[in-house]
Amino acid sequence: MSLFSIFNVAGSGMSAQSQRLNVVASNLANADSATSSTGQVYRAKQVVFSAVPVSGADATGVQVEQVVEDKSPPRLKYDPQNPLADGKGYVAMPNVNVVEEMVNMISASRSYQTNVDMMNAAKTMLQKTLTLGQ
């Protein structure tokens, strides 16, 4: 039954999108973290999606291939009172772009919803098939 593999496809989409949402949440929460467990300034993280074949022949799911760190330079903030300030009084702040992250969040949540809708549609189709001839 090809319909069952739609569950796998939609499921892979849902887990990939929720991982993306997780990364967005982590970026937003750390938008002002001037230091982290490594002692370095926090850098924005982004997920990289890739298509992956699932059980069926034509079915193609999606997976998070890797989580990359944003390479752009940290934002410098003038704050001489901060103990983390350098000789000139600048503190390196995370390179998280809050607007970009909000857009990313909305996109991830919409894509997640689409995958849920898709799973519901497949479920309805299967239920109708089960009552065939009744």
Added chain:
Amino acid sequence: MMGPVDSNMNFQEVALRLREQRQQVLASNIANADTPGYKARDFNFNQALAAALGQTGGNAMNMAQTASGHMPGISDTSNGVALQYRNPQQNTVNGNTVDLDTERNQFTDNALRYEASLTMVTMHIKKMLAAIQG
């Protein structure tokens, strides 16, 4: 095996199987709406149905074999269905050609047509039962 009864059911059965497969291909497209470089795929239902029922014109995608030693050059197929890439309506920066509106439209359309075929089979079964039971 059963003659006219069987052949009548066969048409709907083939149609249902192809609808299922198409649903799976469309589900893959929707799940990969955010995957960079993913190309949306689909197949021509009419051609696939004609090919599955053994009518002419269905295997237009296959290469001609003009000598006995030729290998059957079957194009990108799965179970005899030729998958083709969709023409993008708008270009995107990441090379993804999934248009969510088109895909969702086709997904819903395909699901409804699947249910229509199911109804036909149910009616057929009811008709047969009426003929048997009187």
